[in-house]
Amino acid sequence: MRHFLTLKDFTKDEILEIIAVGLEIKKDLKVGIYKGQLKNQTLAMIFEKSSTRTRVSFETGMFQLGGHALFLSNRDIHLGRGEPIKDTARVVSSMCDMVMIRTFAQSMIEEFAQFSKVPVINGLTDSFHPVQLLADYMTLVEHNMSENLKVAYVGDGNNMTHSWMILAAKLGFELRIATPKGYEVDAEVLKKALELAKISGAIIITTHDPKEAIKDATVVTTDTWTSMGQEAQKNERIKIFKGFMVDDAMMSLADKDAKFLHCLPAYRGLEVSEEVFEKHSGIVFDEAENRLHAQKGLMVWLDRQR
Numbered sequence: 001m002r003h004f005l006t007l008k009d010f011t012k013d014e015i016l017e018i019i020a021v022g023l024e025i026k027k028d029l030k031v032g033i034y035k036g037q038l039k040n041q042t043l044a045m046i047f048e049k050s051s052t053r054t055r056v057s058f059e060t061g062m063f064q065l066g067g068h069a070l071f072l073s074n075r076d077i078h079l080g081r082g083e084p085i086k087d088t089a090r091v092v093s094s095m096c097d098m099v100m101i102r103t104f105a106q107s108m109i110e111e112f113a114q115f116s117k118v119p120v121i122n123g124l125t126d127s128f129h130p131v132q133l134l135a136d137y138m139t140l141v142e143h144n145m146s147e148n149l150k151v152a153y154v155g156d157g158n159n160m161t162h163s164w165m166i167l168a169a170k171l172g173f174e175l176r177i178a179t180p181k182g183y184e185v186d187a188e189v190l191k192k193a194l195e196l197a198k199i200s201g202a203i204i205i206t207t208h209d210p211k212e213a214i215k216d217a218t219v220v221t222t223d224t225w226t227s228m229g230q231e232a233q234k235n236e237r238i239k240i241f242k243g244f245m246v247d248d249a250m251m252s253l254a255d256k257d258a259k260f261l262h263c264l265p266a267y268r269g270l271e272v273s274e275e276v277f278e279k280h281s282g283i284v285f286d287e288a289e290n291r292l293h294a295q296k297g298l299m300v301w302l303d304r305q306r
């Protein structure tokens with residue numbers, strides 16, 4: 001049995017296989033074929049943070065695969081009132097076939113997985129957002145962008161950045177990360193990514209200069225400057241991140257055919273300008289839709305590993 005807690009635990013071939021399974025299921029869905037791969041199975045979805053895409057995609061995905069999903073907000077279940085993680089894990093995994101968790105600390109999902117009898121999927125923690133990267137890479141494959149990939153990430157060194165680093169390190173592409181001083185990526189994650197990069201041939205560069213990161217990039221991406229849980233720092237962050245907005249001037253430094261990705265939700269006038277966002281909204285909303293397809297691929301793949 002496998003869990004999906006970070007991309008670190010997966011090989012390049014496994015990551016590509018999960019995406020390929022997702023693309024197959026997507027092709028079927030588009031012509032109305034439902035194979036019921038997870039018939040009679042249930043997915044428990046534990047949310048300790050807000051979500052639009054993650055909830056809609058997992059719940060819809062599980063239904064389309066013939067199963068059922070349970071939305072468990074921590075406001076409603078005893079976890080939020082202090083029932084231990086390990087007890088919640090043993091109870092939920094005795095009744096459900098898979099668990100998806102969105103929470104704060106990565107250690108919470110690790111502990112849950114340790115006591116779970118069924119696969120646990122990371123639906124975002126403070127440290128990583130690996131299911132988003134499955135959708136992002138699937139989108140790049142579909143848009144024929146996955147060869148000679150040079151990704152520039154401009155913004156906060158956060159869960160999205162960390163997952164981009166692990167993906168680049170595993171798949172062997174080039175990633176340049178520009179963050180303001182004091183908002184760099186986690187040193188441990190960087191160390192791990194650089195170690196993995198030696199094997200895959202990935203190039204991972206960190207800088208404080210967005211222009212350096214973006215030069216000739218084939219894909220430019222960013223994320224909110226204020227992640228969930230950091231709301232109190234919002235005004236301070238807006239001041240510090242000035243100069244990191246992905247706008248037309250910034251995009252003009254990238255490759256002339258460069259694409260823009262955003263995991264959403266997007267804050268126009270902060271991490272991205274309205275013009276850049278709307279110009280690239282086609283691919284951005286393909287990326288959002290691919291959450292559904294990539295995660296269906298993931299759930300079917302995890303089910304096959306038992």
Ligand code: CP
Binds near residue numbers: 050124264
């Ligand atoms: N990108 C993403 O995970 O969106 P939600 O927070 O809406 O789930």
Ligand code: NVA
Binds near residue numbers: 158224227228263
């Ligand atoms: N970095 C953002 C991603 C939202 C999908 C957050 O954690 O809030």
